[in-house]
Amino acid sequence: MILVTGGAGFIGSNFVLNWLAHHDEPVINLDVLTYAGNLENLATLKHDARHAFVHGDICDGNLVLQLLRNHKPRAIIHFAAESHVDRSILGPEAFVQTNIMGTFRLLEAARAYLAESDDAIKNSFRFVHVSTDEVYGTLAPDDPAFTETHRIAPNSPYSASKAAADHLVRSYYHTYKMPVVTSNCSNNYGPYQFPEKLIPLIIHNALAGKKLPIYGDGLQVRDWLYVIDHCTAIEAALERGKLGETYNVGGCNEQPNLVVVRTLCEILDQLRPRASGGSYADQMTFVADRPGHDRRYAIDATKIMRDLGWKPAETFATGIRKTVEWYVNNSAWVSNVTSGAYREWVGKQYGGAAPAAPAGGKV
Numbered sequence: 001m002i003l004v005t006g007g008a009g010f011i012g013s014n015f016v017l018n019w020l021a022h023h024d025e026p027v028i029n030l031d032v033l034t035y036a037g038n039l040e041n042l043a044t045l046k047h048d049a050r051h052a053f054v055h056g057d058i059c060d061g062n063l064v065l066q067l068l069r070n071h072k073p074r075a076i077i078h079f080a081a082e083s084h085v086d087r088s089i090l091g092p093e094a095f096v097q098t099n100i101m102g103t104f105r106l107l108e109a110a111r112a113y114l115a116e117s118d119d120a121i122k123n124s125f126r127f128v129h130v131s132t133d134e135v136y137g138t139l140a141p142d143d144p145a146f147t148e149t150h151r152i153a154p155n156s157p158y159s160a161s162k163a164a165a166d167h168l169v170r171s172y173y174h175t176y177k178m179p180v181v182t183s184n185c186s187n188n189y190g191p192y193q194f195p196e197k198l199i200p201l202i203i204h205n206a207l208a209g210k211k212l213p214i215y216g217d218g219l220q221v222r223d224w225l226y227v228i229d230h231c232t233a234i235e236a237a238l239e240r241g242k243l244g245e246t247y248n249v250g251g252c253n254e255q256p257n258l259v260v261v262r263t264l265c266e267i268l269d270q271l272r273p274r275a276s277g278g279s280y281a282d283q284m285t286f287v288a289d290r291p292g293h294d295r296r297y298a299i300d301a302t303k304i305m306r307d308l309g310w311k312p313a314e315t316f317a318t319g320i321r322k323t324v325e326w327y328v329n330n331s332a333w334v335s336n337v338t339s340g341a342y343r344e345w346v347g348k349q350y351g352g353a354a355p356a357a358p359a360g361g362k363v
């Protein structure tokens with residue numbers, strides 16, 4: 001079995017669903033259920049014995065060690081993080097706590113577990129660390145895309161905390177021979193993304209008749225990847241990644257934010273024409289820029305394509321249409337998230353009160 005951290009969030013839940021759709025190998029899913037964790041994403045697994053949810057914090061080293069000892073997973077796939085740049089600007093402390101201390105505690109638990117394990121476990125175990133292209137900082141318009149050897153130059157508390165975690169992971173490989181593989185991925189989009197991030201926020205606001213906020217001049221560039229393509233890259237890193245290596249993952253799909261927002265509006269105009277006529281693009285509005293806003297990210301994914309045989313299955317055109325259709329067809333999910341009703345899900349699903357603050361998990 002594998003141990004997934006943060007498997008109730010956007011990418012983690014897509015990973016767990018996709019994993020169990022293609023493998024019979026069970027998953028232990030450790031998630032503290034912050035505002036970004038939503039067990040409703042995993043509702044289809046309610047009666048699936050291959051999925052065990054553990055409500056707990058990665059910062060709780062004893063809990064993690066107990067999980068490792070009891071279940072002997074062959075890998076940790078580490079997604080759990082505070083992930084939103086804007087929130088890191090308003091309150092960086094949670095990012096330092098979870099992204100740095102949480103990763104440290106996981107590494108320490110894995111180190112203790114491997115130290116007491118036999119060679120078969122030691123030789124097959126993997127620690128897959130899921131990181132971001134934001135650790136590389138920003139690019140000028142004509143700069144080549146980020147390779148794995150690009151200097152680390154994070155510009156937000158979020159990306160700094162992820163970079164610190166990447167460094168810790170690297171150091172555990174070199175110092176303790178921890179069998180780690182790290183991936184640094186570009187912007188993901190797809191189902192179950194919390195509507196604080198650009199794409200789901202724009203879809204939600206458009207349909208709700210609200211303004212579509214564009215930071216600054218809207219010409220910042222991101223390299224968009226459909227979330228399932230990120231999940232298959234992580235699987236490739238798990239199964240075929242070379243220990244101690246990092247792999248950049250991206251969609252070869254650079255788009256300025258303005259183009260992304262206009263594309264979303266065009267698709268929505270076709271799928272759900274505005275009752276009042278006109279285009280959803282009429283709701284676009286320029287707002288104050290994000291402090292320290294990185295201008296451009298672009299990933300050179302040559303290494304993972306060449307060495308691990310990975311490539312994305314979706315183009316931006318196919319992925320973005322699928323994504324808009326998903327949000328349009330899953331309005332109940334969106335309204336549960338935006339109203340906060342998803343917080344009640346655990347109570348409804350498992351009985352008892354919904355978890356509020358981070359708590360120690362049951363093993």
Ligand code: NAD
Nearest residue numbers: 006008009010011032033034036037057058080081083188
């Ligand atoms: P998310 O915010 O949607 O989900 C994070 C999950 O982690 C949530 O379920 C949350 O409850 C859980 N979590 C947070 N703190 C925890 C803790 N202390 N203990 C246990 N669980 C905790 O994030 P996401 O967008 O799914 O990102 C997942 C990972 O992928 C992150 O590490 C992020 O840095 C990385 N990443 C994200 C993107 C992207 O575009 N979203 C791109 C590249 C890399």
Ligand code: DAU
Nearest residue numbers: 083084085132133134186187196197198213214215220257
């Ligand atoms: O590059 C990978 C990163 O992508 C991940 O590591 C992060 O976890 C993930 O959140 C994402 O970071 P970004 O800051 O790029 O994503 P976000 O969706 O917040 O913003 C995308 C772009 O859109 C960015 O240039 C800011 C802009 N934006 C965002 C919002 C929420 C707007 O113009 N208006 C908005 O309302």
